[in-house]
Amino acid sequence: MNNNSAQKILLNSQKADLIIRRFAFELIENHGSLSNSAIIGLQPRGTELALAVKNAVSEITGEDVKFGTLDHTFYRDDISRGGIHIPKPSKIDFSTENLRIILIDDVLYTGRSIRAAIDAMMRFGRPSDIELMVMVDRIHQREVPIKPDYKGVSIDSRNTEQFVKVDWKDQSEVTVWLLDKKS
Amino acid sequence: MNSGVIKHLLGIKGLEKSQIESIFQTAENFSELLQAPVKKTPALRDITIANLFFENSTRTRVSFELAEKRLGADVVNFSSSSSSVKKGETLIDTVKNILSMKVDMIVMRHPAPGACQFLAKHVNSQIVNAGDGTHEHPTQALLDAFSIRNHFNGNIEGKRVLIVGDIKHSRVALSNIYCLQALGAEVMVCGPATLIPKYIETLGVKVSHNLDEALKWADVANMLRIQLERQDSRFFPSLKEYSKLYGLDMDRLNKLDKELLIMHPGPINRGVEISSEVADSDHSIILQQVENGVAIRMAVLFLLAQRNL
Structure with a gap:
């Protein structure tokens, strides 16, 4: 990542780590025991955050939380409207019937991916409820009525030429950038 | 492309x-x-x-x-x-x-x-x-290669695939050859000389007319159907003779000192290119295909x- 005036660090790794730990405490506070809950990372970019949150919860409670990854490609609303969509694996080795699901993605933008992910989730069972957790919420870019239950930071930029990149170096170190598409 | x-x-x-x-x-x-x-x-x-x-x-x-x-x-x-x-x-x-x-x-x-x-x-x-x-028949070749790949845990490169039977009239054979070669597998065709087109070696495939020898070489045998509807002239003396020389039965399979994966694109002429016993055996992945x-x-x-x- 070179130095460029169009690039801005939204969250350095220390702040991102604090947010992940906050997420873990919020989940424990809201869910109590997570034995009836499951953490699901949305492919492709939500899975690492989801795993980090799962590990943070386990560190605090000693509890192993059910974990899966979900791909929403086949449920998108823009197939045959351009763009490249090669699916990644969905791996949910348990029924989600009556579970409390925490769906995790890195950035909430238009909300369309989450809409598709909720559809994709239903083929694994009927959860008792689904919550949404994101690291970055781009609050003014929504195209469907979806909002997060847990969020790291909000960005109020209306500039569609900017995008957010969540950059994982390894499981423990993450930096969040605001970048200019032209940079 | x-x-x-x-x-x-x-x-x-x-x-x-x-x-x-x-x-x-x-x-x-x-x-x-x-x-x-x-x-x-x-x-x-x-x-x-x-x-x-x-x-x-x-x-x-x-x-x-x-x-x-x-x-x-x-x-x-x-x-x-x-x-x-x-x-x-x-x-x-x-x-x-x-x-x-x-x-x-x-x-x-x-x-x-x-x-x-x-x-x-x-x-x-x-x-x-x-x-x-x-x-x-591109989707048949894709599903055949996908089935081989899945059987070998995602690894098809270097695998030796034998295609047996009527290569001359087979769209499955041609598509399989292109697909397997693109993925790095080796391909051999085997059958009577009358059912193997002369150009086939220019595609970089090996040719054999002896099934027992060819089976020793192979990791996978894809047994093609004898297409009776395309046999406008006689390419072999009788189905019985074809079956004896190029049909895969348990005797032939038991002579091999190795695991062989058996495939067939269907529909099967049981007792001609493949015996029922082989088609229904644990070696066969016909229904997975x-x-x-x-x-x-x-x-x-x-x-x-x-x-x-």
Whole structure:
């Protein structure tokens, strides 16, 4: 990542780590025991955050939380409207019937991916409820009525030429950038 | 074809390894989906597909139709025996009439080699070749290679695949050769000299006329059906003699001191190219091939609908 005036660090790794730990405490506070809950990372970019949150919860409670990854490609609303969509694996080795699901993605933008992910989730069972957790919420870019239950930071930029990149170096170190598409 | 984006799937020839692997990666996800209680997705809900079958088919036709329906597409079926083709309508007129009813994609089987290429040049629709004469049958080759790959834990490179039988009339053989070679497998064909075309060695495949020797070489044996409907002249003295020289039975299999994976594209002539005992044995993945066929066809249709192969 070179130095460029169009690039801005939204969250350095220390702040991102604090947010992940906050997420873990919020989940424990809201869910109590997570034995009836499951953490699901949305492919492709939500899975690492989801795993980090799962590990943070386990560190605090000693509890192993059910974990899966979900791909929403086949449920998108823009197939045959351009763009490249090669699916990644969905791996949910348990029924989600009556579970409390925490769906995790890195950035909430238009909300369309989450809409598709909720559809994709239903083929694994009927959860008792689904919550949404994101690291970055781009609050003014929504195209469907979806909002997060847990969020790291909000960005109020209306500039569609900017995008957010969540950059994982390894499981423990993450930096969040605001970048200019032209940079 | 090098752009990475193709509009049609007319054959395997010209497809790159990366494109085939994209199909496999997508098919893996559909395989997983097909194991779930809800097997349907709305991915192609705004696409209409016409299945045009100018030649008999059971497996391929059902497989395509299931794939289309599980992708949420609208499907219309057409067979030449009950159509205006019998009244003398040309292929282009038939297809243009169907397309004028707002059909987005055509899946076609036709007895004439090159029929799909011909159609692709003359109509403005996406074409998927479901078998054109003795030319190509790309989705069969993809599902065969996908089945081999899955059996060997994702690794097909360097595997030795033997294709036995009527190579001369087989679109399955030609598509399999292109597909397996693109993925780095070695291919040998085996059969009577009358059923192996002379040009075949120019494709870089080995040729054998001795099944026992060829089986010793192979990791996989794909036993092709003797296509009685295409035997316009006598290519071998009798089915009994063919079966004795080129049929795979348990005696032959037991002589091999190794595991051999047995495949067949169907429909099987039991007791001719393969004995019932072998076809139903643990060595055989014939029914897995059929199962994988739906996932592969879902992947092809899904990727083509995005113009994304």
